[in-house]
Amino acid sequence: MTVQVGVIGTGMIGQEHIRRLTDSVAGAEVCAVSDMDIERAKEVASGVNAHAVDSGHDLICDPQVDAVVVTSSGPTHAEYVLAAIHAGKYVFCEKPLATTAEDCLRIVEAESAHGRHLVQVGFMRRYDPGYRAMKRAIDDGHIGTPLLMHCAHRNPTVPETYHSAMATHDTAIHEIDTVRWLLDEEIRSVQVLTPRPTALRFDHLTDPQVMLFETTGGARVDVEVFVNCQYGYDIRCETVGERGTVALPEPSQAVMRSHGQVRMGLHQHWKTRFAEAFDVEFQEWIGGVLDGEVTGPSAWDGYAAAEIGGATVSALHTGEVVDVPLNDRPPFYA
Ligand code: NAP
Numbered sequence: 336m337t338v339q340v341g342v343i344g345t346g347m348i349g350q351e352h353i354r355r356l357t358d359s360v361a362g363a364e365v366c367a368v369s370d371m372d373i374e375r376a377k378e379v380a381s382g383v384n385a386h387a388v389d390s391g392h393d394l395i396c397d398p399q400v401d402a403v404v405v406t407s408s409g410p411t412h413a414e415y416v417l418a419a420i421h422a423g424k425y426v427f428c429e430k431p432l433a434t435t436a437e438d439c440l441r442i443v444e445a446e447s448a449h450g451r452h453l454v455q456v457g458f459m460r461r462y463d464p465g466y467r468a469m470k471r472a473i474d475d476g477h478i479g480t481p482l483l484m485h486c487a488h489r490n491p492t493v494p495e496t497y498h499s500a501m502a503t504h505d506t507a508i509h510e511i512d513t514v515r516w517l518l519d520e521e522i523r524s525v526q527v528l529t530p531r532p533t534a535l536r537f538d539h540l541t542d543p544q545v546m547l548f549e550t551t552g553g554a555r556v557d558v559e560v561f562v563n564c565q566y567g568y569d570i571r572c573e574t575v576g577e578r579g580t581v582a583l584p585e586p587s588q589a590v591m592r593s594h595g596q597v598r599m600g601l602h603q604h605w606k607t608r609f610a611e612a613f614d615v616e617f618q619e620w621i622g623g624v625l626d627g628e629v630t631g632p633s634a635w636d637g638y639a640a641a642e643i644g645g646a647t648v649s650a651l652h653t654g655e656v657v658d659v660p661l662n663d664r665p666p667f668y669a
Contacts, residue, residue, distance in 0.1 A: 338624050342365055342368045361621070367385055367388050368386075391418075427455045430512075434504075479579065487560075491563075527647060542563050543561035546560065567603055568602045
């Protein structure tokens with residue numbers, strides 16, 4: 336059987352995922368697309384033999400659509416995810432699940448009331464081979480109890496529209512999810528340090544930022560977010576345990592020896608750094624839809640990330656240690 340997928344939002348990542356679902360993922364076909372810009376939707380649709388639909392809501396109700404991918408702008412996510420749950424359709428939503436913790440909770444409540452897991456959130460690092468190897472090493476006890484994690488998320492540059500809270504909501508949201516997933520613990524408090532800013536930034540932006548998380552089990556995590564590092568897209572993570580450490584490998588690039596030097600290229604964009612992770616993420620999601628059981632990052636994970644993100648932005652503004660006001664996890668998401 337082939338899953339007929341409808342995609343809402345044909346901007347940058349929407350077009351990437353449409354290409355991925357068409358060329359790389361087995362068992363899926365993109366049959367419908369929609370976008371605020373209907374001409375853009377028509378153009379993208381014609382490239383993959385799909386049809387353009389006037390609105391996201393019409394797409395969700397389209398009987399040809401088995402499952403929905405939401406890649407529109409963040410503020411539109413909640414209404415489309417809620418509509419997909421209402422229609423009883425599987426929905427893959429790019430991060431964030433919603434832009435407020437309250438809207439995430441509405442989704443959690445709607446899905447719980449529906450009684451079946453329909454929602455998956457696009458935290459693709461859980462599908463990256465390096466992160467998966469790290470998760471196995473931690474779970475198998477190879478490094479003993481994890482005590483510390485050191486993470487860095489560096490981008491070469493960001494546009495002028497990027498502001499200081501986006502360092503959390505757009506950027507560190509990935510670290511927030513991977514920390515929770517790798518350690519299998521919640522983040523209970525956060526503080527943000529602001530070192531001397533780089534001169535190579537727009538004046539309104541606090542860059543870099545160092546986020547300090549404490550988990551419910553007492554592990555400490557530092558996350559450097561540096562979005563004007565100039566040199567490349569560089570994601571680093573090391574977990575320190577009682578008996579050893581485990582770190583992400585360098586993403587595979589050819590190693591050159593010339594002019595008396597050994598050199599290796601660096602990724603410049605998340606699209607290439609996490610290309611394999613995105614492919615695996617969608618292949619497993621389609622497999623889950625076909626099996627009737629999606630097992631990826633859940634609506635609860637989307638809610639937790641929003642709540643931790645909110646506390647992180649408060650901590651940036653106050654300079655204080657801020658407790659994360661996380662609800663108790665319902666048995667539905669155990
Ligand atoms: P983008 O290029 O701006 O694309 C968003 C598209 O959605 C635009 O074409 C926009 O149209 C359209 N849109 C806006 N409101 C809509 C609505 N109500 N219904 C249908 N379409 C609507 O943004 P992007 O970079 O692709 O990001 C999209 C989402 O993916 C964001 O939530 C972002 O955080 C997430 N993302 C995730 C990752 C990751 O690493 N997992 C990476 C990049 C992006 P207009 O331009 O006309 O507004």
